[in-house]
Amino acid sequence: DQQVKQNSPSLSVQEGRISILNCDYTNSMFDYFLWYKKYPAEGPTFLISISSIKDKNEDGRFTVFLNKSAKHLSLHIVPSQPGDSAVYFCAASARSGNTPLVFGKGTRLSVIA
């Protein structure tokens, strides 16, 4: 049973527009959420995180929104740039010890110039 779901395997956006990547989770014990970006043949790079006590966290062009009642989070990238083209992974954690993050399957974002 997948606890973290990214239902869109791919997304195409024009340069300059907003990219919205979505993620749903099922485990109500999750209280910390992260987004990672991954290029081919490289390790994932940490982008931004949010604690369950917040509903929004912003860092430059990246904003993560958390809707706990809907068990849904999203990553907004604005304005999108061609260099943002990569696979984005959503991850979640229940901060109860040294348990690994639970990852979604990823969404491939293509930003078209």
Added chain:
Amino acid sequence: GAVVSQHPSRVICKSGTSVKIECRSLDFQATTMFWYRQFPKQSLMLMATSNEGSKATYEQGVEKDKFLINHASLTLSTLTVTSAHPEDSSFYICSARETGGPETQYFGPGTRLLVL
């Protein structure tokens, strides 16, 4: 930000040999490190959780005798693929979580293993 290195970045070996991959946290201590495997066009698959000074915890379906993990210090974990076979060819990625820090995991750049 926190830096995690992996060595080697790529390795080609003959079937039946063993390969050791190192994962180091360069500017922080990591009581816990994680080893992942990624198949082409697939998401990350957690193989095991490596705990400093104790035995690793393996995910279901991962052979502990095949994939030996040693976490001898707070900055180094090693994954040894023993008696490698072509089906072990993959992209192996480690991550580390800072001791006492937030839940953020920082990933290494990955190691491409090709077994001939």
